[in-house]
Amino acid sequence: MVNQVPFNSNDQLCDSLVVSRQVVNGQVERQRTPTEKPVNKEVSKQYLPGEPRLQLHDRTIGEALKSELLTEDLDKLSPNLWLVAKQDSAHISSLTDQVVRGRKIIVTEKPGLHLVWHYDRIFVKPIPKYLLSHAFWEFYLISDASPIELASRNRLFRAASGFLRSYNHLIRHRSDFALAMKDDHRLLPKNTKYGKFINFIKSFEAIEDSAVSPRYRFGELRLSRLNFWSKVFLFRFTYEKAEKQYGAYFNRFFxxxxxxxxxxxxxxxxxxxxxxxxxxxxxxxxxxxxxxxxxxxxxxxxxxxxxxxxxxxxxxxxxxxxxxxxxxxxxxxxxxxxx
The missing domain is CATH 1.10.287 (Helix Hairpins)
Known part of the structure; x- marks a missing residue:
């Protein structure tokens, strides 16, 4: 049973969300940070940090978060993912090692493509800003006052924990952090500091495989194998199209x-x-x-x-x-x- 946030509130990197204790069971709301100018309550931010499409009190926020965090297809494949990759959640090369291997870092917002690689490319999902907020975890993923039902909260909690744990392997050194902050493939929110990020991400280092989604019990996944085994276990022609043009698709057969x-x-x-x-x-x-x-x-x-x-x-x-x-x-x- 999920009962506590994986990191301390003092280590959070986003403090613009607070849980109000003035109402029964609490309520989440935005607060003005010291760098923000005062605004009227009517025009104040009422959405998750970094995600204007996700309103704080939207009753369907759970479905939106599922599309942002859950890896349902890979979870279904998890009993057979040993055919695709090494059965080790730590089998994740740092960002600098990815570059050394000749792989280009491609930003994706699809959680199912996070840490999937194909020849000279590896797909990485940036960290949503709201996942850096202690109040987000406390209210939406743990509290009974959350608009998200219990079963979905638990699934989201495990997926978010596994996702952030993967960044503990992706960013091991300052050079990895510098790559993550580059504008052409920014993986972390702006103004994130290296020291504070390390203090935050270390909280996920000790999380066991049993506490994360089945997909995150594995590390990097090879797309060519995913496409092959998806035909067998998911009854789909491909997991994800590697080439979007027919010419590129047929070139590999020449x-x-x-x-x-x-x-x-x-x-x-x-x-x-x-x-x-x-x-x-x-x-x-x-x-x-x-x-x-x-x-x-x-x-x-x-x-x-x-x-x-x-x-x-x-x-x-x-x-x-x-x-x-x-x-x-x-x-x-x-x-x-x-x-």
């Missing part, structure tokens, strides 16, 4: 098609040589040596191509088997630890 075309061309050419030199034997003994060399070289070519193909298939089986064996071993170890 290389394997050309490879197969080259293999078959070599094999057919070698077979044609074997058949063609047979006719030279009848013309005289002067061609016997040439015919023998041609036949042997053609056979060697066929065998060589077959060996290369078998070797590549062998490598594919070995690499796939290693990942499956590692995943099964980790799954077994985790199941034993729960007993």
């Amino acid at each position: 290389a394997p098609i050309l490879f197969l075309f080259g293999v078959f061309s070599v094999l057919l050419s070698a077979m044609q040589v074997i058949l063609a030199v047979q006719t030279l034997v009848e013309t005289g003994e002067s061609w016997v040596t040439f015919v023998s060399v041609s036949q042997r070289f053609s056979v060697f070519t066929i065998v060589f191509v077959a060996v290369v193909i078998l070797f590549l298939l062998f490598l594919l089986v070995i690499m796939s088997s290693r990942e499956v064996i590692f995943a099964l071993r980790d799954l077994y170890r985790r199941s034993r630890s729960r007993v």
Whole structure:
């Protein structure tokens, strides 16, 4: 049962929300920060910090927060996510390590794409400002006075906890923080200070996997594998389209098609040589040596191509088997630890 905010109110990075104790069960409201000019009550901010679309007392705010925080498809896939990624919630590279790996940081507002990577891109969802507020957690995700029903509050609490815990791995050093604050892919609210952010995010470091959404019990996820297994477990053609244009989609098939075309061309050419030199034997003994060399070289070519193909298939089986064996071993170890 969720009963307390993961961080101390002294460590919050957004203090523009307060829970009023003047009414029964409390009520959330905006307060003016020292940097804001006084405004009339009629025109004061009545929305969640950083989200003008989400009004404080909107009875449907729970549904809006679900679309912002929940990862329902990945939660459904969670029993089989070991086929997609390492079963380790800490398997998340810092932002600087992402750059070292040649990945470009792409900002997304879809919670289901957070920490999903595809070749040279990784998708990262920025931290909503309201998640940095102690009052938000206290009123909307814990209090019985919240307009959100209990079951949804618990799901949102676990999703928000797992989401913020992932940032404890993304931002480990000041250089990571500097990348997160860049204007072209800002992941943190403006005017966030490094020291204060570290004090805040460290509160999520000790959160156990059992206290977060099933998706956040895993770290980074590979989009190509998600797209493959979504066909099997979600009965969808793709989890997320990697290419939005048909040209880019079909381009990835050109290389394997050309490879197969080259293999078959070599094999057919070698077979044609074997058949063609047979006719030279009848013309005289002067061609016997040439015919023998041609036949042997053609056979060697066929065998060589077959060996290369078998070797590549062998490598594919070995690499796939290693990942499956590692995943099964980790799954077994985790199941034993729960007993």
